[in-house]
Every structure is written in C-alpha cells, then in structure tokens.
Amino acid sequence: MSADIADLTEPVSAHLRARGLADLEVALSVHVLTGGVSNDVVAVTGDGVDVVVKRALSQLRVQQDWAADVGRLTTEGRALRLAATIAPSSVPPVLDLSDGFLVIGRAPDHWHTWKADLMAGVVDAHVAARLGEFLAQLQRCTADRVDQLRDEFGSRTAFEQLRVDPFHRQIRAAHLDLAPQIDRTIEVMAQTAPCLVHGDYSPKNVLVGDSDAEMWVIDWEVAHLGDPTFDPAWIVGHLLLKTIRRPDHSDRYHAAAAAFLDAWGRTDPDSASQLIRQTGCLLLARVDGRSPVDYLDDSGQMTARVLGRRLLGNPPQLLQDAWRLLA
Template sequence: MTDTAAPAGLDLEKLAAHLKSVGFGQFDGPLSARLISGGRSNLTYELTDGSRRLVLRRPPLGHVLATAHDMAREHRVLTALAGTAVPVPRTHHLCEDPDVIGAPFYLMDLVEGTPYRTVEQLLPLGPERARSISERMIDTLAALHAVDPNAVGLGDFGRPEGFLGRQVRRWTTQLENSRSRDLPEADELHELLVARLPHDGAAGIVHGDFRLDNLLVDDHDEVAAVLDWEMATLGDPLTDVALLLVYQRLARLDAGFPVSTVSQAPGFLSDDELLARYDAAGGRDVSDMAFHLALAYYKLAVILEGIYFRYRQGKTVGEGFDKIGDGVTPLLHEGIAVLR
C-alpha cells in the first residue's frame, strides 16, 4: 500500500512493488514522498514510510540528455567516494529500468544540513561562522581533488586527455546553437582560449558545479555532504576552483546573474584567501589561473545566452528573462580581461 498523493515524476505504487521485488528492506510501511528540489536539473525527493527517510534522485521530467542526467554515473561517483575525506550521502539502490517510475533512479541517505545560497542566510551567523563555513567549503574541494581516481575505482570515469580543449569546443558549439545576435566579444574570447590552451595537467575528479549551495552544512558549520554530482567527470580540477571564483565574482558584478551571493557575507573568504586556503589544504597549483577563469566566464556567458535565446523564442516562462541577455557581454569582457 502506498500514499496516493505522490508528487509528479514518482509513481509510488510501482516504486514500492519494485523495491519489494528486489528485496529492499529499508521500508516497512506505506510510502509517501515530497519534492525537495527540481526544475531543469535532476529531481530530488524525500521518501519515507513514516519512520525511515531516504532520498530518491531521478532525471527531470520530459526529454533529457542522457549524458547530463545519467543516474548510474551519479550513483557510481557517490558510492566510490564513500569512505574518503569527501562527505557524501551513503547510496542504497540503483534502478536503471525506466519502466518502474518513468526514468532511472537511485536511493541514498537523507543528510541533514543547510545549502547556503544567499548573503541573507549567512548574515545572522556572523563573520566568524561565515568564515569557518567558507574555509570548510574550500577544504572539501581540496579533499576531492586529492582523491586518486584509480584508488576508488574511477580510473575510467572520464577522458582527461584533452579535457580543456573539449570544454572550449563544447561551449563554442552550444553558443552556435543558441546564437541569435552578434557577440563579437564571444568570438574574441574563443580565439584567446584556443590560443592560450594549456597542456593537460594531472587529472582528478571534477565535481563540475562546486559551490556552497551544492553542499549541506550542519549545525556545527561542517560540510555534511556534497550534492549534485550530475556534471562530475575526470579532468582538470582547476576548472572547479575557477568556476567557484567566478561565482564569487558574479556576486560583485552587475551581470544580472548572481548564482550565489554568499561571498558578500562579512567574514567569507575573499578570492585571494580562497586560493591560499585551497593551496594550504593540499590543492592543485593555483599560481596561474588565467585560462581556467576565462573558460569559466565563457561557460557561464554561453549558458546565459542560451537562456536568453529560449526566452526570445517564447520557450521560457517567468519574470526577469528579458534582462538576462544583458549579463552576457559583461561576462565575456571579464574573460577577455583575464587573458589580456
């Protein structure tokens, strides 16, 4: 028996029957669920029988790119990192049969914590706690980059050779597929990135979107779990560092795209302090971040242009999308300035 008030994207009756058929003994009573987060990203539900709570992850509703919403890859990296210095939820079950709930899914522990995203969330904590949280954040990133992929069974998790070149090509192709206006700055930044492409460094596990609101922070200001591994791969770990820095800088830029504003909280590590802390925690060499920062600006500019393109086609619903295109050129200018 299951709760009939299931959220969209989750057939509780079929799920309960599947879990019983595979001998999954975590739940005893009727199942109920609530959507924790969702949208264009993977959907996350809290699943419970009234006593035990777990989290279920599945791809977004509708047509999705398998490479961007691969549940088996997410499940694999989480399972591999268990027991390392990187805090991750414990995984319990992977189902790759789309007939059960309409898409592949996996189950993992529910971890208590706060995904801080805005300066307003951190202000009541005070400067000392904000600093401590930002220190734990960057220490966790350094710990991830210190993991030997081969030692945890992830030696074939990606193709690190030529990773940066593929990143440039990927975002250039995406821009061409969503270009609706002249963007000479994009062409200039692309040319600079191609000309300054560095040699491959030592490969590591790349999270792909590492920032504070993709972490759960507990009541003691420790990182309880790193979440949202859908972009994880093997490649150049400095792309994680650069993207984190650019997210911080976006909070100071008038670019119309403040993904996170936590870096504006008093006490939060500055850009230079963040790099110094990463280095002290055993992270990779950050003495020359120019290319990686420019690539991060390019990536986010392309993402913004794609959103603006869909808005102009009438495929995006909501407020503020008419202004989002204004943020593209400032990001491109920042990327050019870094390489110039």
C-alpha cells in the first residue's frame, strides 16, 4: 500500500521538530522514496535539514503489525549504528531512532542504487570488491563480540518470516525432489550464528556515488546473528540473474563476482558448499518464490531455474563455475 504524501508530511515534520532535528520555523519538503506494506521511506529537505526518514506502517493498521514493524526499524537502527562503529563511511549515519521513526543521513542526489548500474550494464568491479571487504570486516568484527550482540540481534523472527518462509520454504514446495538439499540449507542456517548477517545484501540496497569511496549499504531491517554465507550468496546470485538477463555482458558480471568473492575471502570447504546451496536457493526463489524478479522473460526464468536446480542437485566445485554452466 503506497503512502500518500499528504499523510506523511505532517507526522514526519512534526516528529523531526519534536526531536530537535528541524527548527520550528524551517519549511520542510517531504518526498516519498518508497511506500511499502511495512514502512514508508521519505526524503526530507529544508534549510539545514537533509535526511531520510523510515516510518513503521500507519498506526491505523493492526496493532500486531505495528509492533512487528517498529521492531524491524529498531533492528535496522541498531545494525546501522553497529556497522558505523566498524566502517563508518559504508553506511548512512543514524541521527535518531524513536517513536516508530528512524532518521538517517541522506545520500547526495547524484547517488543511485548499484542495481541501476548493473541493469544498465555498468559493472564496476571496485564496488563489488568494496562490498566483499565490507562484508568480511562486518563478519570478522561481529564474530569477535558475538556474545554481546545476542540480546539485540539474536532473534531471527523477522528473518524467518521475510526470508526463510517466502524463499526457502516456498521453493521447497515447488521443487520437492530437492527437499533434502533445501532442508540441509535451512538446517545449516539454523545451526550457524557466528556473526551478523545483513539479510538483504543485494544491489538494490547499495547506494553508490561517483568514486569508489562513495558507497553505502542500506536497509538493515532483518539483520540478525546467523549464517555467514547468506549475504555473499545474494550478491553472487544477483550477478548471476543479471548475467541471465544480459548474456552478452557475462564476463563483466563474472569479473564482479570474482572481485567480490576474492575480497570477502572467508570460505572454507564446509561454508563453500553452503554458499553454493544458498545461491541455488536464491536463484530458485527469484523465479518460484513469493517475490519473483520482474526482469526475466520466460526463457530467462527457465535458465535461472535450471541453474538453481543444478547448484542444489549437482553442485560444481566452485561457485564461480556457475558462469561456465551458463555459457
């Protein structure tokens, strides 16, 4: 359900003023970035004000949803603050988190999502490498203090509801012959919690500017302590989906995946198999899950399905071999 700008301007402005983030006399301009079922995201600008506000869904809707959404916004605010202690230039700063609103710094106008670049065939391997380095840093540093993080990030409820149910469990129903492999993926995920997982580490949640140094990872709502292969599988899986869409650019997407995996560099033999399984699950989820990609035609969807099934049923030795399988 999309938010009406008229519904948002008043409460968002009132909130920023009440929290001392905007002077009373400053005129604020509110611009909707997205309005989804769970929260609204708006840009707010005015003299001395340049922020993005994420608001949990309207309190008019049922109480239970409101509580779940506020919970996710809180997780996002906490995860952004944690990530800022590890790599401050890779996330937007958190300015406030209260009353069902998260206020963060706004990226400059010319920044855009990495997804937009990838869809246009502009594939900067430096961005991929930065994402790999950032993820390695996040995993290493959160692993070092995992016990202290359990209170804030130990719950997997949102992750289960928004990822495992609509992705893994849904594709299991559609590909019952692969149930043992999908169950194994879910089982390993459930048993593994050595570090923080972003949970939506995909190109649409990466904002990039002009230089390599300009990159933010956003949208941390389902962050939790969990499986270190989940996030890398999403980056590689999305690069595979873009390859299926534009086979003529295969080399570029492959090079980006190689740069990402090299920079991340945290695989051992056990996690290498889980990484391949997670990538297979993502590919299948993107064609047979609850929110399929909108940029593959029937034949592209079939290619993604065949590759996803292959990664689960008869996996290659290395994830990067997936590009050879597509050739």
